[in-house]
Amino acid sequence: MKPTLSDGEFVLVDPHRRPRPGQLVVARHPENRELLVIKRVDCHDGDRLVLTSDNPSESTDSRIWGPVDSELVIGVVTLVLDRPTTGPDLSGSTATP
Numbered sequence: 001m002k003p004t005l006s007d008g009e010f011v012l013v014d015p016h017r018r019p020r021p022g023q024l025v026v027a028r029h030p031e032n033r034e035l036l037v038i039k040r041v042d043c044h045d046g047d048r049l050v051l052t053s054d055n056p057s058e059s060t061d062s063r064i065w066g067p068v069d070s071e072l073v074i075g076v077v078t079l080v081l082d083r084p085t086t087g088p089d090l091s092g093s094t095a096t097p
Helices: none
Strands: 010-014 024-029 032-045 048-052 073-081
Touching: 010 024, 024 048
Parallel strands: none
Antiparallel strands: 010 073, 024 032, 024 073, 032 048
16 A cells, blocks of 8 residues: 655644544654654554554554554644745754744
8 A cells, every 4th residue: 555645745743632543643653762653543442542554564553563552642643744845945844832
């Protein structure tokens, strides 16, 4: 399956929205908490989520890690933006709230 996101795209995340099955989320990798991953919520059981990859042959997900604690979820992806074709290079920028 083709990945949902492409290199260079940006995502907006709502940290207050509760993840539901089918939604994309940004989460901390359960084995390396400094690494952020974007996965799809398959199902949830209380405080644990089963996260799946849209491209499972090229990625790891709950098939490998098992269910993930909901505290690792940073937020639900609410918007995907294409990389601007003109203007400044934002790839190295850091957003501040």
